[in-house]
Amino acid sequence: MVENTRQRRVAAMRTSERMLSGSRLPTMREQLAVLAERAELDGLPDFYGDGPVAVLEERVAELLGTEAAVFFPTGTMAQQVALRYGAERSGNPTVALHPLGHQEQHELRAYADLSGLRSVWPTTALRNPTAEEIAAIGEPVSSVVIELPLRDAGFVLPTWDELVAVAKASRDIGARLHLDGARIWDSTPYLEHSLSEIAGLADSVYVSFYKTLGGLSGAALAGTGELASYARAWRHRHGGLVFQQWPAALMALAGLENELPRVPELAWHARTVAAALAALPGVRVHPEVPHTHDFQLWLPHPAKVLGDTVLELAEETGTWFVSGWQDAGPPGWAVAEVRVNAPALDWTAEDVTEFGTKFLDRAAELSKRQAE
Structure with a gap:
């Protein structure tokens, strides 16, 4: 039934x-038709992350204004790596999350069970934490996570000024700011700033290629070159270095061109x-x-x-x-x-x-x- x-x-x-x-819902044939329109099909596929996957990484880094971006098969994997990076660099396993955030609600708390991290909640309100709430956390944290938009609270966003203040407050307490930007593509009209300006407030940004963009799957973690090198190593350890992912990469590129x-x-x-x-x-x-x-x-x-x-x-x-x-x-x-x-x-x-x-x-x- x-x-x-x-x-x-x-x-x-x-x-x-x-x-x-x-x-x-498009059929597989309809999605193949989208891929068939891509000029890149005349080239060779990717082999463990080069070719169209590398092109996609460069495009995302350009859009976000970061030094580099690394393709991941899933956002759950990308977010674990981002939080692990902050914890290892600081020696502090504590991260600041929202209880309605993706890590708590939709990733089976992988950051804790697989990476040994623990969380504190700056707020339980139906919005992202404010600068004042971050300043009042009361213990050192390695990363502050802001989900743009906060889906389970109603796809809500801070104002631009509030986001700027959150970035400063995170730095003031010695924490990295990580943006859970699965839907960061949707945030620019309300924030009235470009993707690169939004990402420029943070130390790392995760983006999804199937949310809003209509891709098959996949995500990217963007930030410094040092973060990218770390992310590539841990992507491999997590089993995320896949032999060929050109269909996902090409659909993501199509989404950036047509849907964004x-x-x-x-x-x-x-x-x-x-x-x-x-x-x-x-x-x-x-x-x-x-x-x-x-x-x-x-x-x-x-x-x-x-x-x-x-x-x-x-x-x-x-x-x-x-x-x-x-x-x-x-x-x-x-x-x-x-x-x-x-x-x-x-x-x-x-x-x-x-x-x-x-x-x-x-x-x-x-x-x-x-x-x-």
């Missing part, structure tokens, strides 16, 4: 003519979508004005009801609303992440209001039927 439901969802997403949140320039337009349109949703009865969005083209949508119905409603309406109308609902907050409420990607650019505020109303009416009907 679970597999059948998943298959129905995938089929409904792929056949939907309109999508408010997310993107249609769309980010400002998506970010501004997300504000239109969020405002229209927030005006509907019983609806909450967080943050009220999105910081990126992702934000949280809260509705007063159980997650199963909302998931079933999405599927029913998609199959009936060919329109995909918002998926990934999870029960959270007060009883009877659920939350989902709205991702305003290219398919949503065709939606006006009136379109969002019209279909959102239809969605809420159907959810109320379905909730009543399932309760009987």
